[in-house]
Amino acid sequence: MTTEQLDRALAGEPRWVARLLTLLEGAWSPEVAAAMQRLTPLAGRAQVIGVTGPPGVGKSTLVDRLVGELRNELSRIAVLAFDPSSPFTGGALLGDRIRMMGRGDDPGVFIRSVANRAHAGGLSRTASRLVTTLDAVGYDAILVETVGAGQSEVDVAGLADTVVVVLAPGFGDEIQALKAGMLETADLFVVNKADLPGADRVVASLHDATDGAMPHAVSAATGQGVAELTRAIRGHHACDRAALDARRAAHRRALLEEAVREQLWAHFRATHAEALDGAMAQVTAGATDPESAAAALLEEARNNG
Numbered sequence: 001m002t003t004e005q006l007d008r009a010l011a012g013e014p015r016w017v018a019r020l021l022t023l024l025e026g027a028w029s030p031e032v033a034a035a036m037q038r039l040t041p042l043a044g045r046a047q048v049i050g051v052t053g054p055p056g057v058g059k060s061t062l063v064d065r066l067v068g069e070l071r072n073e074l075s076r077i078a079v080l081a082f083d084p085s086s087p088f089t090g091g092a093l094l095g096d097r098i099r100m101m102g103r104g105d106d107p108g109v110f111i112r113s114v115a116n117r118a119h120a121g122g123l124s125r126t127a128s129r130l131v132t133t134l135d136a137v138g139y140d141a142i143l144v145e146t147v148g149a150g151q152s153e154v155d156v157a158g159l160a161d162t163v164v165v166v167l168a169p170g171f172g173d174e175i176q177a178l179k180a181g182m183l184e185t186a187d188l189f190v191v192n193k194a195d196l197p198g199a200d201r202v203v204a205s206l207h208d209a210t211d212g213a214m215p216h217a218v219s220a221a222t223g224q225g226v227a228e229l230t231r232a233i234r235g236h237h238a239c240d241r242a243a244l245d246a247r248r249a250a251h252r253r254a255l256l257e258e259a260v261r262e263q264l265w266a267h268f269r270a271t272h273a274e275a276l277d278g279a280m281a282q283v284t285a286g287a288t289d290p291e292s293a294a295a296a297l298l299e300e301a302r303n304n305g
């Protein structure tokens with residue numbers, strides 16, 4: 001991407017923002033590095049809102065509603081939908097739905113679906129690059145939809161300023177499954193599909209599982225409760241600047257650690273291939289333990305400069 005093209009993306013031209021995001025979804029390269037070095041200092045203004053929960057609870061429908069509400073007070077909103085399986089559900093559906101509701105032509109709304117296979121390098125890093133970019137080019141709020149299964153919910157929790165966990169009637173059993181990672185990282189709980197029977201029960205079990213958090217009962221289908229939820233989301237961003245900064249700092253530290261680990265490993269593998277093969281053979285044969293072998297490798301590398 002040329003400097004001029006990057007300028008146009010920074011000026012908020014959606015076509016060039018989209019091109020930039022495509023570049024940043026790919027593997028690390030000098031081009032990616034140049035873009036990120038330019039973008040990173042410009043980011044930090046947007047509210048990043050993570051919306052996560054089991055498949056089918058209505059995350060995309062709710063995100064669509066939230067965009068509508070947020071649009072009353074903010075001029076530019078971006079949506080990143082991370083699809084765990086297929087690029088044709090989730091984000092694509094969301095795009096269709098927003099078009100149906102007449103927001104497709106709204107120049108203040110940018111929607112992007114990211115297929116899982118697009119980021120072999122890890123969801124957290126890709127998501128972080130894309131969020132930084134959308135922030136830097138001037139979006140006021142960035143909604144990130146992920147399915148709360150596997151790693152991704154932990155990633156979105158680290159990335160987002162405000163984490164909204166969505167459940168729905170019929171997903172009550174998921175509370176136990178979510179408990180391990182998700183309940184702790186949630187800032188706000190939503191029980192969607194409150195127009196269906198059983199929502200009260202999910203509200204009550206969430207309340208119990210979280211030592212008294214008060215879930216928002218909403219219906220993304222009818223819009224019931226969404227305005228109040230939007231106020232709570234905005235309030236969360238405004239309430240504690242120090243906590244927000246600490247959360248962002250922790251996330252950046254984690255990303256740095258990951259990058260250092262990865263780049264050092266790649267370097268070591270390339271420069272000490274032979275010694276590594278020897279250690280591998282010893283460890284796989286059961287002749288020595290992995291930690292002793294690693295320590296010996298490091299010792300040898302130090303002695304050989």
Ligand SMILES: Nc1nc2c(ncn2[C@@H]2O[C@H](COP(=O)(O)OP(=O)(O)OP(=O)(O)O)[C@@H](O)[C@H]2O)c(=O)[nH]1
Pocket residue numbers: 054055056057058059060061062089090091093147192193194195196218219220221222
């Ligand atoms: N009755 C009712 N149905 C809803 C509500 N919100 C969403 N739905 C329906 O639930 C289904 C799933 O909605 P989505 O918004 O695609 O759910 P999702 O959580 O984004 O799904 P994935 O992205 O596949 O994980 C759709 O058929 C929606 O129309 C609601 O408030 N009430």
Ligand SMILES: [Mg+2]
Pocket residue numbers: 059060061089090091094145
């Ligand atoms: Mg979805």
